[in-house]
Amino acid sequence: AQSVTQLGSHVSVSEGALVLLRCNYSSSVPPYLFWYVQYPNQGLQLLLKYTTGATLVKGINGFEAEFKKSETSFHLTKPSAHMSDAAEYFCAVSSGGGADGLTFGKGTHLIIQP
């Protein structure tokens, strides 16, 4: 079975400050990990993903995440927050095989203070 834990349902940072959204997972097989962003009244958009290879992955809008197997973590970061980053962020895991569905975390609402 797979599960995802996102620490902090709400995270508030100042514009220009570092963004850090935490994600820990559990998986019985090597995981495939994803971060999705959801803007108000919109669907889910993929920010970045880790499947194999380099553990530091870069995504859209300046976001990146590092897969740390020893810590079972896949935290999302961005060096400098922008007002447009305000959204809901979901971490998700899958085993990557076949028609396997995604298991999502509860989401973190990112608030950007001017």
Next chain:
Amino acid sequence: EPEVTQTPSHQVTQMGQEVILRCVPISNHLYFYWYRQILGQKVEFLVSFYNNEISEKSEIFDDQFSVERPDGSNFTLKIRSTKLEDSAMYFCATRPRDKRNTEAFFGQGTRLTVV
């Protein structure tokens, strides 16, 4: 850029009625999914569909729910005898032919309101 299209964007229905939510997958995608997001809660997996049959389903996906791809293009989720607690945003997602590309593309969602 290709996208997953869902219709309607918003549906209001009376309790006990049947609803059908529709999804047009990205062309050549072979894996199809439905997810649900109750307001303020996380996105929950409902069902996956491949080669015209259900591959996996969650505990949520009971006999009230069914999926099909009747005409080879639309992928539908039918909810029979809707309940108030079925009110949620329903997302369709699809994945391409190549298993190694595990990215799922999501539609904009259908907001279902049961009154």
